[in-house]
Amino acid sequence: MPSLEIRDLFVALAATPDKPIVKGLNLTIRTGEVHAIMGPNGTGKSTLSKAIAGHPDYVITSGDVILEGKSILAMEPDERARAGLFLAFQYPSEIPGVSIANFLRAAVQARLAEGEELDATAYYKHLYSKMDMLKIDRKFTSRSVNEGFSGGEKKRCEILQMAMLEPTFALMDETDSGLDIDALRIVAEGVEAMRGDKLGVLLITHYQRLLDYIVPDYVHVMYDGRIVKSGDKSLALELEAKGYDWVKQELAAV
């Protein structure tokens, strides 16, 4: 079964490599599993996801990330993506003048072998089936990527891209931030629809409420750059009830 292994990972900002943000994090995700990482703000959750995806602002100072048996650290961000890694962004970029349909088409084309041309009819058929699955209006994909989108539309656009690109592992960075309950439900339904033994998911979230809609197999608490507590979905409820201070106190007691 394919896996994404994060081994003793240290990550810092490229500008300040001697000040680690992620400090020796270990985690293994297999396909078919949904993991949630929870933790207070500033604890390194977003840094972790961006570093795994290869964002140039971050540097991995030690440790390794192994995707299906191979280290991805020497790979460019686009190679990691084509190898099956998807990052749903907390703040997705706007791409003025480029429609969602054309953007996704370029992304699908980039996954074909050199010289192989995309079958436009098949592509649109595929796109429309995914849009139907996610209950997205046909007009949506003629809009420029994220330009002038509401928070909910941006997240919906991320979910649509994820559905189209069919990654092996999806890192979802604060997917619930800035969403009202309706938008949250749409996102959650999308992820639930894709859930299955071909996809591994890492949900990064500050609040428990997303986990009301997507029930994780594992919950991890991240604090000060590493995972300090792991458990099943009941851990999330316990956190919700007791707050993050409970984790801090437990840690202090040890």
Place this chain on the structure above:
Amino acid sequence: MQPPTDTLAAPELDSPAAEATAVENPTVGIDQSAGDFTYDVKYEFDAGNGLSEDVIRYISSVKKEADWILDFRLKAYQTFLAKPMPTHWATKDLENIDFDKIRYYLSQGTKPKRTWDEVPDDIKKTFERLGIPEQERKFLAGVEAQFDSEAAYSNVKDIVAKQGVIFCNSTEALREHPELFKKWFGKVIPTGDNKFSALNSAVFSGGSFIYVPKGVKVAMPLQAYFRINAENFGQFERTLIIADEGAEVTYMEGCTAPKFSTSTLHSAVVELVALKGAKIQYITVQNWANNVFNLVTKRAIAMEDAEVKWIDCNIGSRLTMKYPGVILKGKRARGEVISIALANDGQHQDTGAKMIHAADDTTSVIVAKSISVGQGRSTYRGVVHIPKHLKGCKNNTECDALLINTNSRTDTYPAIVVRGDTHAVQHEASVSKVSEDMIFYMQQRGLTEAQAMSLAVNGFVNDLVRQFPMEYSVGLKRLIDLEMEGSVG
């Protein structure tokens, strides 16, 4: 270029805003001699190097021109000599033009001497990637002087002739139809408009002269591409299009393939006349080799209720200076300039537009987008003039610049003069960079950095590219992809 001084051209204006600092065109890494040609000298068809009255008399005699045209040429030559280089506002790179080394006339008898093997590999590769047909590649690379499209051209010419449309070159037009063309020839752009319009007036050859009779709407776009040969491919094209009352015509010139020129100086003059209620659309796509000075004067006059639209795309060249203009001479006339410029390493695109309002209720629109890649430099220079005695004039100007690399450069020199209190003028300008986050976002979806960059650039110009005819817009997209490849990493 200097603003119009002819009586037709109405009010006197200051030169376009002077440049604060003149910086040499960066030529790092560019072999400016790449693409140069050698010739077999055949005096029968060749005026040799350099310019003199003898050369002009020679050109005129080969063309069997009427005396008035020879006089026109000789006067223009004196004006050319008298005019200084406009380096008080334009780039000093103009001083690098060596007028004595230029061949001012090549007729069909003279063929460039070059074989396909001598064409640089990167050019061959570009042709291949752009999907240029075999036969056209040889022509575009200058291996063959004649593109075998004579049949296609005469076909188009015959079809439009049935509507009474005259479509021929400058020599034929002035010889066969002086009654139609003489009236407007050199009137929209007078000889003395600027140094290079004077040069063109002295040595012009090739180009298209078109007359569309009253009320005739030409259904198919007329294309210069159909009738390019050694002469028309040339350095000093002269084009004059007259759309009579209520007539409509679209003209297209150029192609997205890189054009290997036979000379380092190209200086065309294009005059458009849209009479009452007429519509002219003029579409240009040019992609010059890196050693070319492309200094073009383009201007239209629009009478009552007439509409003129310039759609212009400039890629390549060492220096392009081009500011298509419309003199809005009749009430309710409308002028529009849509412009895309892409400057890569060693290239300077100095482009823009001129809108001279000379009647009530006239409207002008300028949308200019430029992209600077590597050490490329793009400059927007615009003139909008609305005098005090007019009423109800409107102008909308939008110029957006995109910088790709940290050493790319853009400058904007808009000169808008509006007098009177019944006009509406809007000016918007923006400079943007392709952000690292945007590129990372696209890379995270599987696009390479270069693919991401070209998608971002294509998005930037997308709304304008859509206004080009299909055959150009597809080529433009591919061309942007190619231009972006070297810009990252």
